[in-house]
Amino acid sequence: MNKVLRNGWIWLVLLFLYAPILILAFYSFTSATMIGTVREFSVDNYVTLFTTPELVEMIIGTLLLALGVAFLSTVLGTMGAIGSYYSHKKVRGAIELSNQIPVVNADVVTGFSVCILMIAFFHIRKDTFIPLVIGQTTLCVPFVYLSVMPRLKKMDHSLYEAALDLGCTPAMAIWRVTIPHLIPGITSGFMTAITLSLDDYFIATYTKPATFNTISTYVVNATRGSQTQIKTALWALSTIIFLVVVAYVGGKNLIGAKKSKKA
């Protein structure tokens, strides 16, 4: 393959992935209600986004839910990974097999099955938020487990023994020696949990309280409705999320590059 062709292909795929997001971002700064129409510059969409109570509540709710779910998943998943690593082979096998189920399962099936368990079997009401939090946690913990496990495998286990010999209690040794070693895995698991929760539609739609909306369920409902003001305010939201992701990924990459230079 020659170089022009290769670069052309890369640019074409990037264009496909980014053109819609960037065009929408451009129009989010105009007063246009449809893309393709020429209107003047305006930040009305951003004003609407941050002053409409319904939209603000939805955004804050989604973020709080994601943080809560990610926190719960990280604690459960990290403990699970450490525990299962030192468990009997059979126990560990059983945990890893069950851990794999939500990973390979379709989100629709996970959401549906958790929902009928909670609602039809245990009669837990949706407006307690319990089904929603547990449903999303079910989706997220396996990924925390999977990102902590490789760090555990690479760890030098004599350090833990050394801590015990030097008079640490086992709990203290885990807290002071094991956990600090696992931090990179734990953080990446936490971030994965956040993104999974933010991206989730299916589990939320089956288990959420009727009056509560996440970004996903809200956007899907809004596309069915005909309120143009809300529709264009969501363009603004899309642009903000895009910029936040770019800033986060770019920043992380820059820090990573600096670190590897030093090392």
Place this chain on the structure above:
Amino acid sequence: MKYRFSRKQLAIPYAIFLFLFVILPLLVVIYYAFTNSEGKLSFTNYVGFFRSGEMLGTLLYSTVIAVLTTVICLLIAYPTAFILAKAKMRSSEALLLLFVLPMWINFTLRITALKEILTLFEGNLAKYQFFNTILCMVYDFLPFMILPLYNTLTKLDDSYIEAAEDLGAKKSHVFLKVILPLSVPGIVSGVTMVFLPSMTNYVVLDMIYNSTYIMGSLIGSYFSAYDWNNGSVISIILLIIICVITAISNRYTEKDTDERGNNLK
């Protein structure tokens, strides 16, 4: 006896959690799938599914959508991942980030963006329903295909390619006999990431007003009708498809599981 803490015990909360919210829901689904609305053992739900032309049509339609989406994703992602993997080290890592970055943006917002563009070009989205469905699915899932392919292709040892070339293999042969077989694990894991979601992610269809159903939409509509039994039947059918896919993909990625067996105790 005094209580003694051991590291194994840390697994207890997670084990309970997995049992309650992963295993138990599946058992409940199985229970509902094999009973009728009065709670008696029954297979009528299955008979109903496999006798109804509409249902089988849905299964066929979603399979066609999923296969097409997967194949198109693969055709776009493979060359992309290959070029990235063979590019100079520094720029390729940064470029890869550009390709996977959309994964972190909420998919409903990304589909909204694409939908606006499509409306601009097509006017009425109902005109090219099938095309739009495939396009949106590919748009949604492409990054999930690129990432595993890239991971496999970067690990591919260039000396194999050089050896094949030195031994006189034509370029097409090098690709078909060396590169392609070595990238199978990446292809398999990419396919598993894309195939199932494109069979079940009915929101994408909903958002572009496609009136046709895929397997996921059936669960959605049974759910809204409080028909747990038929909803469970669809879940079971999907679970069987998942098991088949997982079994196939495990055969091709055995190397990774090997590592799991011989670790420290």
